[in-house]
Amino acid sequence: MAAREVFEGLPGWVKWVAIPALVLLVFGGAILTAIGTLIGLLFKLLVLVALVGGLIYVVRRFKSSSSSGGSSKGW
Template sequence: MREIFASMPWWVKWVAVPFIALVVFGGLIFSIVNFVVWLLFKVLVFAALVGGLVYVVRKFMAGSSSRSDW
């Protein structure tokens, strides 16, 4: 493989081959990046909902314990 590329001009190695790889695998790369972004968004939404639930429960528990002191 190295012998094949050794006789090629620089622009074939550094421009044409990466461009062809992006054309061929571009859809796959986009799908993987899209899935990772979607997954991170879902994780952030989950963390925000759990944090909000913990906040509401603590507020409710603090309010109910001060009422029971009567």
């Protein structure tokens, strides 16, 4: 018996409302945990990109200001 045959005789509200509601009731916590983890990782990735970009900006700015000073000692 295939899954299509099981759902074939059911009304539309059972297929599209009741079953998804039961899935959310049972797995809702796990789904929210997964979404929260994904959002947390994306936020950390955004912070990392901003910090690396800021570091590159500061280093380039420091190098350009120190090289125009006449002495090219570097760091």
